[in-house]
Amino acid sequence: MAANHLYLIDGSGYIFRAYHRLPPLTNRHGQPAGAVYGFTTMLWKLVEELNAADGPTHLAVILDASSHTFRNDMYDQYKAHRPPPPEDLVPQFPLIRTATRAFSLPCIEEEGLEADDIIACYTTAALAEGWRVTIVSSDKDLMQLIDAEDRVDLFDTMNNRRLGREHVREKFGVEPEQLGDVLALMGDSVDNVPGVPGVGPKTASELIKTYGTLEAVLAAAPEIKKPKLSQSLIDHADNARLSRELVRLVCDRALPEPLEALAMKGIPEEPLREFLTEQGFRSLLGKLGGVEAAAAMPTRVEDEPPFVHKEYETVTTEADLDRWIAAGFAAGVVAVDTETDALDCISAGLVGVSLAHASGKACYIPIAHGAAGGDLLSEKPAQLALDLVMAKLKPLLEDPAVLKIGQNLKYDLIMFRRHGVDIAPYDDTMLLSYDLDAGLGGHGMDDLAKRHLDHACIEFKAVCGTGKAQISFDQVPLDRATEYAAEDADVTLRLWKRLKPRLTREAASRVYELVDRPLVPVVAEMERAGILVDRAELHKLSTEFGEAIIKLEARVHEAAGGPFPIGSPKQLGEVLFDRLGLTGGRKGKSGVYSTDVTELERLAAEGIEVARLVLDWRQLTKLKSTYTDALQEEINTTTGRVHTCFSLAVAQTGRLSSTDPNLQNIPIRTEEGRRIREAFVAPPGHVLLSADYSQIELRLAAHMADVPQLREAFAAGTDIHNLTAEELFGEVNRDTRGKAKTINFAILYGISSWGLAGRLGVDRGEAQAIIDRYFDRFPGVKNYIAATINEVREKGFVTTLFGRKTHLPGIKGKTVGERQSAERQAINAPIQGTCADIIKRAMVRMPAALMEAGLSGTRMLLQVHDELVFEVPDAEVETAKATIRAVMANAAEPHVSLSVPLGVEIGTGLSWGAAH
DNA sequence: ATTGCGCCCTA
DNA sequence: GTAGGGCGCAATG
Numbered sequence: 042m043a044a045n046h047l048y049l050i051d052g053s054g055y056i057f058r059a060y061h062r063l064p065p066l067t068n069r070h071g072q073p074a075g076a077v078y079g080f081t082t083m084l085w086k087l088v089e090e091l092n093a094a095d096g097p098t099h100l101a102v103i104l105d106a107s108s109h110t111f112r113n114d115m116y117d118q119y120k121a122h123r124p125p126p127p128e129d130l131v132p133q134f135p136l137i138r139t140a141t142r143a144f145s146l147p148c149i150e151e152e153g154l155e156a157d158d159i160i161a162c163y164t165t166a167a168l169a170e171g172w173r174v175t176i177v178s179s180d181k182d183l184m185q186l187i188d189a190e191d192r193v194d195l196f197d198t199m200n201n202r203r204l205g206r207e208h209v210r211e212k213f214g215v216e217p218e219q220l221g222d223v224l225a226l227m228g229d230s231v232d233n234v235p236g237v238p239g240v241g242p243k244t245a246s247e248l249i250k251t252y253g254t255l256e257a258v259l260a261a262a263p264e265i266k267k268p269k270l271s272q273s274l275i276d277h278a279d280n281a282r283l284s285r286e287l288v289r290l291v292c293d294r295a296l297p298e299p300l301e302a303l304a305m306k307g308i309p310e311e312p313l314r315e316f317l318t319e320q321g322f323r324s325l326l327g328k329l330g331g332v333e334a335a336a337a338m339p340t341r342v343e344d345e346p347p348f349v350h351k352e353y354e355t356v357t358t359e360a361d362l363d364r365w366i367a368a369g370f371a372a373g374v375v376a377v378d379t380e381t382d383a384l385d386c387i388s389a390g391l392v393g394v395s396l397a398h399a400s401g402k403a404c405y406i407p408i409a410h411g412a413a414g415g416d417l418l419s420e421k422p423a424q425l426a427l428d429l430v431m432a433k434l435k436p437l438l439e440d441p442a443v444l445k446i447g448q449n450l451k452y453d454l455i456m457f458r459r460h461g462v463d464i465a466p467y468d469d470t471m472l473l474s475y476d477l478d479a480g481l482g483g484h485g486m487d488d489l490a491k492r493h494l495d496h497a498c499i500e501f502k503a504v505c506g507t508g509k510a511q512i513s514f515d516q517v518p519l520d521r522a523t524e525y526a527a528e529d530a531d532v533t534l535r536l537w538k539r540l541k542p543r544l545t546r547e548a549a550s551r552v553y554e555l556v557d558r559p560l561v562p563v564v565a566e567m568e569r570a571g572i573l574v575d576r577a578e579l580h581k582l583s584t585e586f587g588e589a590i591i592k593l594e595a596r597v598h599e600a601a602g603g604p605f606p607i608g609s610p611k612q613l614g615e616v617l618f619d620r621l622g623l624t625g626g627r628k629g630k631s632g633v634y635s636t637d638v639t640e641l642e643r644l645a646a647e648g649i650e651v652a653r654l655v656l657d658w659r660q661l662t663k664l665k666s667t668y669t670d671a672l673q674e675e676i677n678t679t680t681g682r683v684h685t686c687f688s689l690a691v692a693q694t695g696r697l698s699s700t701d702p703n704l705q706n707i708p709i710r711t712e713e714g715r716r717i718r719e720a721f722v723a724p725p726g727h728v729l730l731s732a733d734y735s736q737i738e739l740r741l742a743a744h745m746a747d748v749p750q751l752r753e754a755f756a757a758g759t760d761i762h763n764l765t766a767e768e769l770f771g772e773v774n775r776d777t778r779g780k781a782k783t784i785n786f787a788i789l790y791g792i793s794s795w796g797l798a799g800r801l802g803v804d805r806g807e808a809q810a811i812i813d814r815y816f817d818r819f820p821g822v823k824n825y826i827a828a829t830i831n832e833v834r835e836k837g838f839v840t841t842l843f844g845r846k847t848h849l850p851g852i853k854g855k856t857v858g859e860r861q862s863a864e865r866q867a868i869n870a871p872i873q874g875t876c877a878d879i880i881k882r883a884m885v886r887m888p889a890a891l892m893e894a895g896l897s898g899t900r901m902l903l904q905v906h907d908e909l910v911f912e913v914p915d916a917e918v919e920t921a922k923a924t925i926r927a928v929m930a931n932a933a934e935p936h937v938s939l940s941v942p943l944g945v946e947i948g949t950g951l952s953w954g955a956a957h
Numbered sequence: 958a959t960t961g962c963g964c965c966c967t968a
Numbered sequence: 969g970t971a972g973g974g975c976g977c978a979a980t981g
Contacts, residue, residue, distance in 0.1 A: 180978060264961080371959040508958055609977055611962055637964060661963060666975055694971060696968085703973045706967035714966080738968090738970095796969035862969090869970040873968090877971095906971085 047303065048087060048097035048196075051178035052104045052137050052148070055080055055198075059177075062199060067542060069321030072374065072444075073129035073670040077136045078119040084144050085325060088308055097175070099106045099167075102141045103159045106150035109663050111160075112287050119136030120232050124723050125441055128466045134442040135373035136320075139754070145309055151297050157182055159297070161290035164193060175203075177386060184223065205397040208400040214246040222255035225285035225671045234287045235280040239273045255285055292798060299746040301305065303396040311887055342448040343533060346401040348496055353527035354404040354517050357424050359433075364639040365396055366437050372398035376446040376534035377438065377464070379456045380526050382409070382513040385701065386455045387569065387677060387684045392515040393522065394430065397530035400538070404530075406430055424521050431460045438464045448486045448533045451689065453566045468535055471558045475690035476549040480838065480848030484690040490532050493539045497674035498532060499525045555936060556878050559885045561680060563565050563901075564687050564697070567887070571682030572704070572902045572910070572953075576673055578720040583669040586661045586713075593658040600651040607658055610636050623649060664708065668717045675702045687904070694870045695845045696875035697904055705905045709957070719954035726915055727898075728949045732925050733908035736761060737876050738789050739870055744941050745842070745871060746825035750818075755941040761785065768818040769811065784815060788822060789872055791865025826868055833867040841884075842937045877883045878908060879943070883932035884909070887925070892926040910953060922947050 059079035068074035074300070090096035112119045124514035126134075141148040151159055164186045172192075179197040187193045187206055195204040209217045226245035228236015242250070252258045259281060260272035274281070299501045312328065317326040351454045356362050369375035383389035390409060394900050397403035408427050412419035437443055438457065447453050450469040457464055474484040482488055490496045504525045505512050514522065526629040598604045601616050614634025618626030623644060626634045636655075644652035675683050685704040687697045699705040707721070708714025723729045739761055754764045765771045765781035780801060787797050798808035816823040831837050838848040847870040851863035884904060889900050898914035899921045909929070913921045929945045952957040 167970080294966080608975095610980075631962070635963085659965080663975075667966070667973095671974080688972095692971060696971060698972050699967095700973065703967085704972065706965090708966060710966085733968095770977060790970040793969055800969080865969055866971090877966095908968080 044168070045098045045167075045172040046095065046175065047163065047172050047300070048100040048177055049089070049163055050084075050100070050102045051156055051160060051180060051183065052080070052102045053140070053156050053175065054180050055083065056130070056133060056137055056180050057126075058199065059083075059131070060127065063560065066543065068319075069542070072136075072541070072809045073130055074101050074133060074136065074320060075135045076130060077140055077320070080137055081140050081317075081320075081322060081325065083142065083177075084146070085328075086198065087307075088144065088146075095896065097305055099172075099300065100305050101147045101149050101163070101298070101303045103156045103163075103843050104148060104150040105156045106152050106154070109151050110155055110290075110928065112155070116235075116287060118233050118235075120687050123233070126228070129140040131441045131466055132373045132444040134241045135371060140316065143313045145306075145313070147298060147303055151294075151296050154291065154294065158291040158294070158372050161186055161292040162294050162296060162305075165292040166242060166296055168192060170300065171957065172300075174618055179204065180350065181212075181220075182288060182290070184217055185220045185224075185288075186292075189218070193266070215249050217559075219249050219254070221285065222258075224288040225255055225281055226258070228284055229288075232287075233671075235277075236284050237273055237277045237281050239270060245272065251736070257282060265436065269837075292382065299548060311554050328797070335749070338432045339699040345494075348528065348531065350499075350528060352401065352523040353523050355523045356404045356406040359429070361404075362406060362425060362430065363431055365398075365406075365602055366433060367436050368398045368402070369396060370440070370443060372444065374398065374444045374534070374537075375437065376403075376530040377538065378526060378529040378533060379445065379454065380405075380514045380522070382515045385684070385686070386452050387571070389456070391427065391456055391460065392513075394434065394527040397527070397531040400535050401531060402752055403534075404520075405526040407519055407522060408444070410515050410517070410519060413516065424519075425630070427460070431462060432769070435462050438462050441466060444468060446533055446537045448489075448529070448536070449690075451565045451568075451687075454562055455569060457707055458565070458569070460512075467558075468537060468541065469558065469561060469563075470536040470540055471690045472553065472561070473537070474542065476557055476845065477540060477543055477547055479695070479809065479846060480693050481850065486529065486536075489536050494532065496532065499528055501525075504818060510946055543860055548844055549846065552695075552841075552843050552878065556695075556843055556885070558847070558883045560881050562640070562688065563884050563888060564689065566682055567903065568686060568899055569685035569729060570900050570902055570912070571677065571680055572912070573681070573724050574672060574683050574723050575720045575952075576676055577617050579669045579673050582720070583673070584772075586665040586669060589661075590658060590661050590665065593654055593661070597654045597658060599653060600654065610634075613655065617644070617651070621651070633748045660711070660713065663809055664713060664717060668708065669720075671719070672702060672717075678679035678884065683905070691864075692877075693847050695841065695847075695874040695881075696906060697881075699903075705901055707953070709954075714955050719955075721953035721954040723951055725728045727912050728918060728951060729956045730899075730900075730921060730944055731908060731917070731951050731953065732915045732922075732929060732947045733905075733913070733944050734876070734880065734929065735906050737879070737943060738872050739785055740939075740941040740943065741875050742789060742822070742825075744939050745875070746821040747820070747940075748819045748821040752941050755944075758944075765815075769814055780811075784811060788815070789869060791868035792826075793861070793865070829871065831862050833863065839867045839871050840869050841878050842933070843875065843878040845874050845878055847871075847874060875937075879932045879937075880904065880907060880909070882936075883929045886928050886932070888916060890924055890928045891921070894920055896921050896924060908957075918949060922949075 052878040056076045059076040059927045063075045063079045066075040066078055087097060136477055138148050149159060158940050160176055160183060167174050168188060174193045176195045178195055183195060187209060191205050197204060200935055206217055209220060213220060213223050215223055223245045226240050226248060227242050228234045235595060242524050248258045252261050256739060259274060259278045261269055265271040282784050288666065290950060314329055317329065356365060376394045379391060380393045381389035382392050393405055393407040393411045395403060395405045408430055411421055412425060423654060438445060445464050445467045447469055449471045450467055454801050471484045483494060490498045503512060504517055504521060536708050545552055592715060594607060597607055605616050607613060611633045613636050617623050628634055641652045641656050643654060677684055685699045686701050687699055689697060691698045708717050738756050742773065744890050754761055762778050762782040762785060763773045765785055766777040770777040783800050792812055794805050794809040796810055797812065801808060829839060831851050833852050838846045840846050849863045849866055854860050854863060887901055894916050899917050900912045901912035902912055926945045926947060930943045948956045
């Protein structure tokens with residue numbers, strides 16, 4: 042009988058090579074599965090050789106169990122500089138185990154040992170029994186195991202070649218027994234084995250060939266002819282010896298499983314069939330049970346279990362928590378959601394966490410629930426302590442092999458960050474939806490559940506009530522809280538399964554991976570940072586404005602012949618147009634006179650004093666109520682700063698939006714308004730730095746519509762409105778420049794003769810004549826508009842330079858008005874959206890760029906569409922300016938190349954107002 | 958207590 | 969003509 046032949050598969054090594062060699066496939070859940078697919082087909086091939094002459098009689102897959110081994114104790118820099126594995130490889134690691142189990146093959150890993158060591162132990166043991174050994178790997182370290190009698194070989198499945206003693210002689214010029222000494226001398230930059238500086242593979246082989254062993258080389262070092270090499274060997278002898286130990290494979294440990302346990306029996310059809318079906322590996326499935334079976338398999342089965350709220354678990358014991366965490370590790374994908382006692386994530390308390398690792402498999406871990414209804418006399422429900430839960434969740438939520446799924450993960454990221462946990466890697470279903478379906482509806486969980494799962498989520502108000510009777514989530518009884526919270530995690534996971542596979546199919550990966558997903562932690566940090574606001578200054582302004590408002594009020598009432606609420610547009614209209622009998626009042630659709638700024642300006646120009654007074658009153662009440670009063674209330678009592686909330690999935694075009702408070706609409710135009718901006722200040726020893734893109738939308742329009750004159754003007758730095766005035770009117774003066782500026786903006790907004798006429802104060806025919814002349818001078822613009830409208834009619838959406846889509850269903854609307862509105866949006870969205878993409882790219886790169894420039898004290902605080910606001914220590918100002926300018930100016934590259942330069946204007950000052 | 962509207966602040 | 973959010977009023981529940 043032929044000798045036993047043991048095949049040892051280097052699973053961890055294989056998956057890395059497969060990842061880089063194979064195309065990035067996804068399985069039917071949309072999870073990346075290219076490497077797993079490669080691994081599965083390889084196993085299949087090996088198993089098929091079961092009865093071949095040189096085929097395996099015994100087989101095992103060997104994996105790395107832990108990242109920390111005895112080598113780290115020996116040398117703390119071991120593998121220290123290894124970059125983290127690519128994000129789409131990470132979730133595939135646990136699937137390797139699943140695949141191996143599906144083949145009913147043993148999968149061996151051992152705490153504290155690398156796969157290489159386990160392979161060495163088994164090889165040694167098998168040789169002692171007189172077996173042959175094939176190591177399925179092409180790792181040079183493992184070549185040390187090739188024995189004198191050539192009973193061990195390496196099998197490189199990707200090139201289908203076997204590597205033995207001869208290969209080692211060819212490649213390294215030494216015998217396999219000497220290979221360890223060669224590896225020690227040359228070192229390994231990937232594993233950070235130091236070796237000897239200046240000694241690479243060539244020199245190392247040469248030295249060992251000449252002197253025989255590492256010790257002999259080191260002993261002979263002083264006599265070596267080349268002075269540099271000689272000195273290096275003398276200086277780094279200790280490193281060489283350390284490296285020798287690092288590359289030495291451990292081969293004398295007890296075997297985790299006896300050799301006989303690795304015997305290959307038949308491969309049962311189940312669970313293999315189930316695995317192949319689950320992954321959607323149809324070609325292998327076809328081989329398993331005939332072609333019919335594969336053909337019969339639907340491409341998308343979503344046999345999703347129904348939502349059963351009573352099956353969600355409340356986790357209140359350590360053992361249960363461990364079980365859920367283990368399930369998360371095993372699944373490799375876990376949905377996470379946090380429940381808090383307030384909406385604002387900066388100061389809200391963490392109340393509980395929910396997890397889901399499969400559809401319908403979700404739990405809620407209460408942490409800070411009080412007695413139901415906030416009853417102080419009743420006892421709090423038993424629940425796990427915050428510190429314990431965080432300590433237990435941390436390894437799962439930070440494990441690079443477990444993909445975390447969240448819905449609006451920015452919120453949860455901040456909550457966990459506050460408790461020392463940095464969630465990674467992650468996907469965000471809200472952003473997936475935003476990048477796939479912008480323009481088709483909202484991206485909140487309730488919207489998405491309705492749209493994709495046909496499921497109505499338990500409403501928050503059904504759990505916590507509304508208004509005065511509203512309770513915070515910590516007062517919700519545990520059973521009810523579990524139903525609500527676990528459902529959120531369950532829904533999130535199910536949404537991810539639906540949305541993630543669409544990303545590549547619908548060409549949304551680029552904007553998701555490059556722009557929106559990486560932006561999440563950056564914006565989270567900006568929100569956490571907040572901005573300093575001078576409360577005393579705001580208070581002073583409030584008082585000042587308040588006094589002026591009272592005086593104006595009296596004068597308005599006097600002029601109107603009696604008191605009335607000026608803030609009521611309805612009554613103001615009646616006073617102006619009925620009581621005072623002013624002319625030209627026009628009523629809107631709700632039957633009230635319009636009293637907006639154009640109407641009041643018209644009256645004021647006619648010399649109607651009350652109109653002027655009302656305008657002044659309006660301005661001051663606006664500033665007081667919206668800004669000076671409201672902002673004081675927004676100062677966080679803990680941090681003393683104002684923390685806005687940036688929404689990442691609200692604007693149809695890809696812009697951010699800002700709420701609570703909105704810091705993207707702080708006044709700047711009027712003198713009074715600017716005083717509010719001056720209340721945004723830098724702390725002592727710092728300045729505020731404002732960096733904004735100059736005329737970025739016009740530049741992008743020049744690029745996208747390909748207008749040579751405009752491109753050249755931007756390249757040369759000439760005034761763009763002057764150029765337009767010259768082209769359109771043949772002369773440049775204040776009047777023509779102003780008109781040109783209006784026209785340039787009108788182009789960006791989707792021009793119409795009617796709208797332009799209103800803006801320029803000319804009749805419609807004249808406006809149309811100007812538009813025609815513009816198109817004549819800049820035919821690229823005319824073409825761009827025509828092409829864009831064609832595109833949206835055909836596809837239903839338009840795209841930015843980064844591939845962001847804006848869907849415009851209104852283009853097929855019932856009325857002309859609706860369709861024309863969609864056309865204007867179609868013209869504007871690619872320009873506004875590309876601008877949003879570019880500044881987002883700048884934001885994504887900013888933290889690393891600041892870090893690299895040594896700007897540890899500089900913090901990015903705000904984004905206002907084409908402007909970024911930073912807080913900078915005095916000592917860092919000059920470097921910060923240069924770094925920020927470079928990042929912003931080059932933000933489109935390398936993914937998008939623009940034919941116009943991006944201009945960045947930077948100012949600094951003690952206040953935001955002063956920085957402009 | 959919630960909702961729609963008019964108005965007005967920003968890019 | 970594009971994209972947002974917030975305030976007060978007034979009508980609805």
